[in-house]
Amino acid sequence: MHDSNLQRPWYKRIRLFGDQPVGLIFSAPYIVFVLAIFAYPFIFAIYMAFHDYFFTAPGVQANKPFVGFKNFQTVLTDPDVLQSFRNILVFLIINVPLTVVLALVLATVLNKGIKWAAAFRIAFYLPYITASVSLVGVWMILFSQDGLINAFLGRFAPNPSWLVNEHLAMPSIALYVTWKQLGFYILLYLAALQNVPQELHEAAEVDGANSFQRFIHVTVPGVRSTTTLVLILAIITGANLFTEPYLLTNGGGPDGASTSPVLLIYQFGIQQQNPDLASAIGMVLVILVGLLSLFVNRLNKER
Amino acid sequence: MHHTSKIRVALRHVVVILAALIFVFPFYFMIIGAFQQNPTNTPDRLFPMSGWTLNNFIAINSRISLLGSLFNSLVFVVGVLLGTVTFGLLTGYAVSCLKFRGKGFVWILMMLVQMIPFQLLMIPLYVQIARNYGLGDTYIGIILPFAINTTAVFIFAQFFKALPPSIFEAARIDGAGELRILWSIAIPMVRPALVTAVLVTFIGPWNEFLWPFLITKNTSMQPLAVSLANFISSVSQSMANPNGAILAGATVLAFPVVVIFCVFQKYFTASDIGSATKG
Known part of the structure; x- marks a missing residue:
């Protein structure tokens, strides 16, 4: 290595840019891509949120003054915005426990040895990899007023029907998302279950624990870090809701009962042409998600 | 002991099969409905024997x-x-x-x-x-x-x-x-x-x-995801019975x-x- 270095011409021996400076050229397109598509818009979003930013005709320069926290004040006192955050809370209250319990139970059952396990894994995973637009179309028909679900429920069918009922619109979305994402979480838990030592199960069995007790006292603590990951991913998914309220409940209806912050970002930023307010909602959302994720992570570490 | 473990294995399979049915059913509904003149809205017509058609694809394509x-x-x-x-x-x-x-x-x-x-x-x-x-x-x-x-x-x-x-x-x-x-x-x-x-x-x-x-x-x-969404949210409302066409589009995208x-x-x-x- 050192000998070969001596034989190199002087300009290669200096190695100002490392042993293989060509690496910088290889990574250059990616560096430019991330700076242009992620870093710059990120800073631009923060800039817009603190300025009175509006769209101008191409080539026209207009003064876009700094306004401090005014945009934040506007969005945080807007009842629609507050409602959308409350909706996400409703979503999480339904989606998170359902997801954690169902995914863990199904993963545990799959892990215990089942015939045709591969086929079941495919079945559970199908909704996750399929386009949301397709599946929302199917659910819309299934859960419509005269749909199959209501026909099945007969006189127990809710009135007004699921997607147009202000108390059921958001729970319907939560149910849909749970169904769509569950396969992914099952696979996460399946991977985690491989790392729970078999000896623990055996020891508990010797101590006379039945399979439910073993599930609660061995399996659940054994996959705790995965549960934290599942919680954080579920929070991020909830914060990201757009396609579902846009299509499934026809634009966050009825009467805003299922609007999401991202739907409002779209409406504020593009339909009403207030990108500054939209960016402010985006920042509030990101900060809330960050805080919630930190909190969940802290809970995991404390125990 | 042996007896209970057999029951347990059977129970496990029942749980997984039930779950798998819930996961797969909307796909079944989507594909069958895409090829039906009138996609069913009642449980008794979930296994149609007749009424097959390609018209839903023609309808959404128009x-x-x-x-x-x-x-x-x-x-x-x-x-x-x-x-x-x-x-x-x-x-x-x-x-x-x-x-x-x-x-x-x-x-x-x-x-x-x-x-x-x-x-x-x-x-x-x-x-x-x-x-x-x-x-x-x-x-x-x-x-x-x-x-x-x-x-x-x-x-x-x-x-x-x-x-x-x-x-x-x-x-x-x-x-x-x-x-x-x-x-x-x-x-x-x-x-x-x-x-x-x-x-x-x-x-x-x-x-x-x-x-x-x-x-x-x-x-x-x-792209198809966007045009299908447009179809679902607005275009389909001008059709008498858009369900078949929606399911046909959903099938093509999926x-x-x-x-x-x-x-x-x-x-x-x-x-x-x-x-x-x-x-």
Whole structure:
């Protein structure tokens, strides 16, 4: 290595840019891509949120003054915005426990040895990899007023029907998302279950624990870090809701009962042409998600 | 003891089969309904024997151009794949096998991309790409934010890192350039990673709705996910019985991904897809 270095011409021996400076050229397109598509818009979003930013005709320069926290004040006192955050809370209250319990139970059952396990894994995973637009179309028909679900429920069918009922619109979305994402979480838990030592199960069995007790006292603590990951991913998914309220409940209806912050970002930023307010909602959302994720992570570490 | 364990095994299968039915049923409903004159809304007609038709596909095709939308989806996906495979492989190789100044910075950028949520970026990206660069309703505008899939870069880097460095050293001493080493030595050794990365990269843009929805107003430029959404939310309301047409469109959009997933099942792992399809 050192000998070969001596034989190199002087300009290669200096190695100002490392042993293989060509690496910088290889990574250059990616560096430019991330700076242009992620870093710059990120800073631009923060800039817009603190300025009175509006769209101008191409080539026209207009003064876009700094306004401090005014945009934040506007969005945080807007009842629609507050409602959308409350909706996400409703979503999480339904989606998170359902997801954690169902995914863990199904993963545990799959892990215990089942015939045709591969086929079941495919079945559970199908909704996750399929386009949301397709599946929302199917659910819309299934859960419509005269749909199959209501026909099945007969006189127990809710009135007004699921997607147009202000108390059921958001729970319907939560149910849909749970169904769509569950396969992914099952696979996460399946991977985690491989790392729970078999000896623990055996020891508990010797101590006379039945399979439910073993599930609660061995399996659940054994996959705790995965549960934290599942919680954080579920929070991020909830914060990201757009396609579902846009299509499934026809634009966050009825009467805003299922609007999401991202739907409002779209409406504020593009339909009403207030990108500054939209960016402010985006920042509030990101900060809330960050805080919630930190909190969940802290809970995991404390125990 | 033996008796109870048999019951337990049976119970396990019942739970899993019930769950699998709930997962698969909407797909069954979608496919059957797509080929039925009147998709059922009552439980007693869930197993139709007659009434098969292709008219639903003709009906939706008369309102949105199925072939045109499929072509746009394909261009979107191929553009993302080309960008990801070429630049992603170069970057993945560089950060895992080469020593150069700025390598740490590239790793930081890769982490950064995983952390910044798209919902914060969608408005500034829209302003930038549609307003400032005038790339609304163009393929470049649709592709640009997805052009290099960072998850694929991570997959490439992870696989390159697992290769023994000695083979690269040997090739270097023989005077091979880095591009040649990458092309003739490194890439052939990570073929499975290539397949996984391509599959994972394919699914994201094919299913993506939000960004192409923002950036395309012209229906002739819309990928299928967007034109189907438009059909569901507005166009279908002018039809007497749009359910069959909606299910036909949903089937066309879902079909390629479902088939690819079933065929290449073993190449998918949870962690890869999870971070890639977030968009």
